[in-house]
Amino acid sequence: MSNIPEKSRTSSSRPLAAVIGGGPAGLMAAERLAPHAEVQVFDAMPSFGRKFLLAGKSGLNITHGEPFDDFLTRFGDARTFLEPALRAFPPEAIRDWAAELGIETFEGSSGRIFPTAMKASPLLRAWLARLRGAGVIFHVRHRWTGFTEEGSLRFRMPDGDSTHAAKAVVLALGGASWPRLGADGSWIPFVEAKGISVAPMRPANCGFDIAWSRHMKEHFAGAPVKSIMLSFGGKQVKGDFVITSTGIEGSAVYALSAPLRDFLDAGTKANLVVDLAPDRDETRLARDLAAPRGKSSMANHLRRKAGIDGAKAALLREHAGSDVFGDPERLAQSIKHLSMPIDRPRPVAEAISVAGGIALGELNSDYMLVKMPGVFTAGEMLDWEAPTGGYLITACLATGRAAGEGAARFLTRS
Numbered sequence: 001m002s003n004i005p006e007k008s009r010t011s012s013s014r015p016l017a018a019v020i021g022g023g024p025a026g027l028m029a030a031e032r033l034a035p036h037a038e039v040q041v042f043d044a045m046p047s048f049g050r051k052f053l054l055a056g057k058s059g060l061n062i063t064h065g066e067p068f069d070d071f072l073t074r075f076g077d078a079r080t081f082l083e084p085a086l087r088a089f090p091p092e093a094i095r096d097w098a099a100e101l102g103i104e105t106f107e108g109s110s111g112r113i114f115p116t117a118m119k120a121s122p123l124l125r126a127w128l129a130r131l132r133g134a135g136v137i138f139h140v141r142h143r144w145t146g147f148t149e150e151g152s153l154r155f156r157m158p159d160g161d162s163t164h165a166a167k168a169v170v171l172a173l174g175g176a177s178w179p180r181l182g183a184d185g186s187w188i189p190f191v192e193a194k195g196i197s198v199a200p201m202r203p204a205n206c207g208f209d210i211a212w213s214r215h216m217k218e219h220f221a222g223a224p225v226k227s228i229m230l231s232f233g234g235k236q237v238k239g240d241f242v243i244t245s246t247g248i249e250g251s252a253v254y255a256l257s258a259p260l261r262d263f264l265d266a267g268t269k270a271n272l273v274v275d276l277a278p279d280r281d282e283t284r285l286a287r288d289l290a291a292p293r294g295k296s297s298m299a300n301h302l303r304r305k306a307g308i309d310g311a312k313a314a315l316l317r318e319h320a321g322s323d324v325f326g327d328p329e330r331l332a333q334s335i336k337h338l339s340m341p342i343d344r345p346r347p348v349a350e351a352i353s354v355a356g357g358i359a360l361g362e363l364n365s366d367y368m369l370v371k372m373p374g375v376f377t378a379g380e381m382l383d384w385e386a387p388t389g390g391y392l393i394t395a396c397l398a399t400g401r402a403a404g405e406g407a408a409r410f411l412t413r414s
């Protein structure tokens with residue numbers, strides 16, 4: 001039974017499908033369903049794809065050009081489940097799909113793939129227009145609040161509540177990071193009430209807290225630390241990070257964030273090791289630092305002999321004992337292996353993405369909830385995680401596509 005306003009109802013005899021969540025996963029599900037059903041897309045926010053648009057602020061890293069076998073390894077334990085969907089919509093297919101929407105892409109030197117315009121808005125605009133052209137009906141300010149006893153969908157709108165019946169439903173409600181953009185995890189109790197297992201949401205691609213001294217907070221919050229190498233748990237990442245008032249964030253930190261988070265969650269203390277001069281050999285560095293410094297200050301000596309100054313020098317002073325500065329060998333060792341004690345990950349709300357979500361064991365290969373025939377799920381609300389590098393959007397698009405096609409097959413069969 002539908003209480004959706006008359007103007008939004010359709011008169012077609014085609015089966016009704018509802019997609020809840022208008023991010024990349026939901027929109028892709030709508031695209032695959034549109035030829036087979038009357039599709040209505042609902043979103044709690046006043047507009048669609050807000051997180052996708054935010055991702056566009058840093059260029060919209062939409063996918064990655066590395067060899068596909070390497071690409072698949074980025075999904076860790078979830079790889080086996082996700083692989084068929086990723087193979088069906090691999091990075092080249094995503095580039096072709098964007099090109100069909102008039103968006104050319106390019107591969108950067110790191111293999112990351114971006115739209116040439118380095119933003120999301122033209123792609124989202126063209127995509128929504130194409131979906132409207134295919135007959136998809138959009139509803140904003142419709143917050144999904146669960147299922148009725150009969151299995152209809154409940155919505156809360158600014159002017160009251162409504163219910164909506166659909167033969168197939170795709171839930172694509174996102175994770176729980178950056179909740180002000182729409183995905184806030186408020187869907188979790190509604191699916192748990194149906195006996196669906198949901199792994200707790202945990203921050204992924206996140207920053208970490210470090211108990212900085214007052215000096216570090218006051219003078220270096222916001223300072224980039226460039227061209228370093230971070231090591232944790234046998235993994236090493238070259239790159240940059242940023243000192244924040246509470247700790248550290250940025251690409252090199254995100255790349256190690258999953259094992260670091262897991263380690264801390266297990267209640268173990270963790271140290272991140274920084275190589276402040278990854279291109280310098282430690283023995284050579286010690287020899288250079290042993291050169292007489294005459295009247296030169298230690299700060300000048302470090303800058304001239306080791307290229308260490310600014311935020312790097314501050315980190316060294318923060319975490320290496322003051323006694324190492326008088327011993328070139330120990331100083332070189334601290335520059336190459338500076339140990340930073342990490343307290344905890346930053347909260348989920350601040351993370352780029354999440355780990356946790358609907359357990360993959362609850363789904364069949366069509367992304368349908370086995371306990372809820374006709375209800376499909378996709379995107380970041382599922383229990384997988386991946387690093388930054390375009391893997392997140394790729395998996396959201398690929399799982400949205402798989403769920404949309406699964407829902408279309410379900411409609412054809414029933």
Ligand SMILES: Cc1cc2nc3c(=O)[nH]c(=O)nc-3n(C[C@H](O)[C@H](O)[C@H](O)COP(=O)(O)OP(=O)(O)OC[C@H]3O[C@@H](n4cnc5c(N)ncnc54)[C@H](O)[C@@H]3O)c2cc1C
Pocket residue numbers: 020021022023024025026042043044045048049050051052054055056058059060061062063142143144145172173174175177178181182183184185186187351352353378379380381389390391392393394396
């Ligand atoms: C700052 C930042 C930068 C990023 N950059 C990149 C990048 O460059 N490359 C990359 O691959 N990934 C990036 N990501 C991650 C990527 O944007 C997400 O993984 C992706 O948007 C998730 O897609 P989704 O469709 O699953 O969920 P979302 O995009 O979160 O969409 C979910 C939708 O569901 C709606 N919704 C939620 N609850 C309800 C409800 N109860 N009722 C109705 N509607 C609801 C929300 O309003 C939202 O529109 C970035 C993320 C952030 C925060």
